[in-house]
Amino acid sequence: MIETHELTRHFKDVRAVDGIDLRVAEGELVALLGPNGAGKSTTLRMLTTLIPPTSGTARVAGFDVTRQQRQVRQHIGYIGQGNGAAHSQRGRDELISQGRAYGLTVRAARARAAELIDSLGLGEVADRTVSTLSGGQRRRLDIAMGLIHAPRLLFLDEPSTGLDPQNRANLQEHIVALRREHGTTILLTTHYLDEADSLAERVIVVDHGRIVADDTPDRLKAVHAGDRVVLTLATGADADRAAALSARVPAATVTRGGRTLHIAVPGAPALVPGLLADLRADGVTVAAVEVSRPTLDDVFLNLTGRSLREGAPVAADLDLVGA
Amino acid sequence: MTTFAADTVTVFSRELRPVLRNPASIVFSMVQPLFFLALFAPLLPDTPDGSSALQWFVPGIVVMSCLFGTSMTGSNLLFEMQTGSHERMLVTPLRRPALLVGRALKEIVPMFAQAALIVAVCVPFGFEVHLGGALLGLAVLAAFCVGLGALSYTLALASKNQEWLFWTVQQTLLFPLLLLAGMLLPVEGGPGWLQTAARFNPLTYVVDAERALFNGEVAAATTVTGALAAVAVGALGLAVGVRAMRRSA
Numbered sequence: 001m002i003e004t005h006e007l008t009r010h011f012k013d014v015r016a017v018d019g020i021d022l023r024v025a026e027g028e029l030v031a032l033l034g035p036n037g038a039g040k041s042t043t044l045r046m047l048t049t050l051i052p053p054t055s056g057t058a059r060v061a062g063f064d065v066t067r068q069q070r071q072v073r074q075h076i077g078y079i080g081q082g083n084g085a086a087h088s089q090r091g092r093d094e095l096i097s098q099g100r101a102y103g104l105t106v107r108a109a110r111a112r113a114a115e116l117i118d119s120l121g122l123g124e125v126a127d128r129t130v131s132t133l134s135g136g137q138r139r140r141l142d143i144a145m146g147l148i149h150a151p152r153l154l155f156l157d158e159p160s161t162g163l164d165p166q167n168r169a170n171l172q173e174h175i176v177a178l179r180r181e182h183g184t185t186i187l188l189t190t191h192y193l194d195e196a197d198s199l200a201e202r203v204i205v206v207d208h209g210r211i212v213a214d215d216t217p218d219r220l221k222a223v224h225a226g227d228r229v230v231l232t233l234a235t236g237a238d239a240d241r242a243a244a245l246s247a248r249v250p251a252a253t254v255t256r257g258g259r260t261l262h263i264a265v266p267g268a269p270a271l272v273p274g275l276l277a278d279l280r281a282d283g284v285t286v287a288a289v290e291v292s293r294p295t296l297d298d299v300f301l302n303l304t305g306r307s308l309r310e311g312a313p314v315a316a317d318l319d320l321v322g323a
Numbered sequence: 324m325t326t327f328a329a330d331t332v333t334v335f336s337r338e339l340r341p342v343l344r345n346p347a348s349i350v351f352s353m354v355q356p357l358f359f360l361a362l363f364a365p366l367l368p369d370t371p372d373g374s375s376a377l378q379w380f381v382p383g384i385v386v387m388s389c390l391f392g393t394s395m396t397g398s399n400l401l402f403e404m405q406t407g408s409h410e411r412m413l414v415t416p417l418r419r420p421a422l423l424v425g426r427a428l429k430e431i432v433p434m435f436a437q438a439a440l441i442v443a444v445c446v447p448f449g450f451e452v453h454l455g456g457a458l459l460g461l462a463v464l465a466a467f468c469v470g471l472g473a474l475s476y477t478l479a480l481a482s483k484n485q486e487w488l489f490w491t492v493q494q495t496l497l498f499p500l501l502l503l504a505g506m507l508l509p510v511e512g513g514p515g516w517l518q519t520a521a522r523f524n525p526l527t528y529v530v531d532a533e534r535a536l537f538n539g540e541v542a543a544a545t546t547v548t549g550a551l552a553a554v555a556v557g558a559l560g561l562a563v564g565v566r567a568m569r570r571s572a
């Protein structure tokens with residue numbers, strides 16, 4: 001569905017996108033993840049023909065983005081970062097105009113608009129001027145506009161930014177349903193790690209215009225962050241013995257800070273009961289134990305040295321926490 | 324896929340819809356011309372041949388109202404560029420030229436409505452209507468109006484996110500164009516430089532043609548010159564506008 005080769009876009013001396021090779025197969029749901037300015041929107045804008053690449057090529061839905069722009073546009077849906085519906089229009093009117101733009105007859109456009117208004121719960125607001133709608137209502141209208149021609153391939157640029165948690169959950173359900181019921185291929189960007197985690201079965205991490213990782217969320221977490229066990233021991237002597245013992249666990253990395261041990265180890269939840277039994281048999285008293293699964297943010301931190309969480313301070317070295 | 328004509332109709336109808344939903348909006352942009360009509364026209368002396376000054380003044384006000392409304396129209400696009408709905412249109416298969424032409428053609432509708440309103444207001448005060456000539460005059464004005472609308476959209480596209488730039492240019496050009504076209508007072512009595520400047524203003528010929536046509540002088544030479552000037556502005560505006568729209572991203 002999407003195939004790019006060395007896709008590049010420069011703005012004066014900014015390398016917004018710096019040689020991206022991307023392949024997305026039919027039916028995939030892929031999340032592009034990256035800090036502000038990583039080049040996510042620019043990538044999407046090239047794939048949707050809104051801006052031409054500086055160099056490199058991209059085929060989208062079987063057509064070349066520079067030489068067959070109209071065909072690409074006909075076959076894709078795009079929901080951008082802004083509001084698709086003009087503020088001076090009524091929602092339903094905009095939906096019908098969109099339908100007409102994709103070549104639907106007036107009758108078909110009306111029917112499709114009514115269908116989307118219904119399925120996105122816009123019934124009460126569709127005949128009001130867009131400027132009077134709330135942010136969440138407008139966002140749902142944007143989604144409806146992007147879906148008017150039932151595209152086989154859908155691009156969403158930060159679809160849930162600015163939505164409250166309930167609207168966000170609603171939107172995610174919609175995205176999942178699109179994929180399940182219509183087999184729509186979806187490429188989205190997001191700032192919400194939990195969203196990427198729960199929604200996409202493939203996450204592509206972009207930084208400085210390049211792809212730095214591309215895998216399932218689980219594998220990314222396993223490879224780039226790993227599980228973590230935090231043990232707090234009763235005494236310093238206990239901590240010494242526990243450190244020696246846990247260092248023998250295969251593939252474990254142990255960091256010590258006072259009476260606390262941080263053990264990075266794959267498959268931690270299954271290993272902990274055994275470890276605790278061994279410690280007890282050895283006469284070591286464990287005061288507290290905590291097992292944490294890695295988040296995509298940990299992955300992010302490891303890959304880019306930055307946290308994705310908005311407003312989060314630049315990475316403190318986790319291994320030193322509690323030292 | 325759609326045809327160019329169908330694309331243009333789609334864009335045209337989309338632009339027109341908010342106007343039809345709220346027809347009162349047509350009156351907002353003509354508040355100033357109406358003030359000129361109410362407060363300026365009574366100051367004008369009757370023409371030497373004894374006819375009411377309105378016969379001379381009203382066609383100018385019809386052009387003025389078109390000038391005010393249409394030169395501002397780019398601000399709608401500017402706003403849509405800022406909110407994201409222009410991007411939404413660019414990502415549809417609508418042809419780029421249709422995005423401009425459809426919008427520019429829509430300007431004709433409020434122009435006609437405003438002209439009808441002005442004429443209707445003036446008839447009770449002794450303004451004589453020559454229907455055939457007036458309709459022909461509006462056809463000429465339509466060509467001018469489409470070109471001006473296209474230029475206003477071009478200005479919006481060029482201003483991108485700088486709203487001030489759009490308004491500065493629009494306001495700076497509006498009054499010199501209007502005064503130099505002899506819309507409020509005849510230019511003939513002015514100094515030589517002013518008359519020369521007026522000769523380079525295409526609007527001068529349009530205004531002269533409107534005066535002739537609204538007074539029923541269909542076969543006059545001014546009519547032909549005015550029509551040519553209007554068509555030239557129309558063609559130039561569309562050419563420049565289409566170019567700008569093709570580059571829009």
Ligand SMILES: Nc1ncnc2c1ncn2[C@@H]1O[C@H](COP(=O)(O)OP(=O)(O)OP(=O)(O)O)[C@@H](O)[C@H]1O
Pocket residue numbers: 011014015016017034035036037038039040041042043
């Ligand atoms: N039109 C433009 N002109 C100049 N620079 C641009 C333009 N658009 C984007 N850039 C620059 O390109 C880089 C990538 O921007 P882009 O919008 O693709 O980032 P992003 O990953 O979408 O970020 P965000 O998460 O903030 O939306 C940034 O440094 C940005 O400043």
Ligand SMILES: [Mg+2]
Pocket residue numbers: 040041042081157
């Ligand atoms: Mg972005």
